[in-house]
Amino acid sequence: MFRKLHDPGPSAVTVLIDGKAVSAEAGENLAALLLRQPEGWNRTSTVSQSPRAPYCMMGVCFECLAEVDGVGSVQTCLTTVRDGMRVSRQLGRRMLSA
């Protein structure tokens, strides 16, 4: 649902989203990358399993949670991409209690 205005060029790194290799700009925000994917959502909610996507981009809504390099419920809007990072979408409840 979003697009980047410039081409990251040679600085690009590769991130695996649900096993699929996706190109990202070095140092960019992971939630920003998720919002550029054709299916712009990243998890389903814990009660009704409805799709959710980053909402605030500043750490206060917890909608952007995903599993990152094996760690669950990471706030992707507070995460910087790294080459080889593995991101999995998170379905339903997973270590979500405060």
Add this chain to the structure above:
Amino acid sequence: MSAVDLLIVGAGPAGMAAAVVARRHGLDVLVVDDQPAPGGQIWRSVETVAASPRGARLGDSYLAGASRAAAFRSGGAAYEPGAQLWQIEPGFRAFVTSGDKARTVSARAVILATGAQERPVPFPGWTLPGVLTVGAGQILLKTADQVPEKPVWIAGSGPLPLLYMTQLLAAGGKVAGFLDTTPPGRLGAALRHLPAALGKAGDLWKGVAWTLALKRAGVKTVKHVAEIEARGEGRLQSLRYRRQGGAWQETPAEVLLVHEGLVPSIHAPLALDCKVEWRHDQRCYAPVLDGWGESSQPGLFVAGDGAGIAGAIAAEHRGTLAGLAVAARLGKVSAAMAEAEAAPARKVLERELAFRPFLDALYEPRPQVFAPPDETVVCRCEEVTAGTLRARAAVGRPGTNQVKAFTRAGMGPCQGRQCGYTVMHILGSAQNRPPEALGFYRIRPPLKPVTLGELAALEQPDNAA
């Protein structure tokens, strides 16, 4: 465990200014911030973006951040980016996570410079992917040079939507339409405060200039929109809106950005049992502070928009005052010297604060923000609707925390950051009580969910206290 004189949480305008003045007076300072670079919300990514063509498109008040970040970097404060604070114990011992490891920091004084968040704006469909806040859209533009793929719908009120739209258009993005939710008659109410606001004529003019620029660019604006609804299967596909009592209009939409003003981040002060007060003028809580920014907990200061929304310039000067006060408290500068150094900051702060009543009156949130229809999900985390809350509110006049226990509203990972004010208002109106009579949720640390992995790191002798 590391030990410092002063721990500053947040590297926005307030935190950076506090760090610079505290270092100048010889304090040992650590600044932690959950972002990868200094600047806070207004100056996100400014260090890398200012020098690029993207910087100019974001405007002068954005570019002004570059020199502040440079002064902060050269000031000598230890700075830890990507580090999130999640608990402070009296004394002070702070718990901070970076990467996936937690550690503790001890400090003689703490300045919370954690800023503001956008006010929650619940309406039917606001949880659909494709609905974001205007601030989120602006963060994507500043940090990732990213714009909505298709022309975007903007709904809301306040300076931020106007600023974002001008920045978006300058960057080559497109606006499908602006649903201005400012109710009729607000300008008249605001004009009463005009004389006090004239000290900031430049800012008044900025607002007019943004509006004119949007008009020139041919942005379709619908005024006095009272209600909005987002619709779609699994993602936003269309948008409905209407004026008070008017007919619904429907339009296809892929991205909708909403904004109804800012509220201070109060979770850290609440968790620390700092006294807070209800600010009717800004429809939010703010910590009770003295003239230096010290809270009801001695040694704990709040600076910047976290002290009450007043903008970036006020944030910087509040940061300076708090930094000076800590330097004086820890014996680095005499009280008289601190007072003398504070005088210019106080003068600017006074002028900035004099401007607020005008803006607060002009952009007072429309009543629907606090009274969404029954089917609206109010608590996004636990998916509790306004209807459920209203049904509960009627039985035995429960308070905010009781309703939280009954319905789980506010119990999810965001800890009520997206529902607290709405719940207060819904209960209040059902019980015929003002919202402040109900109060905000009781907030207990940790300020974010903490994983076993983070806690395990605390057990390491290097990290634990």
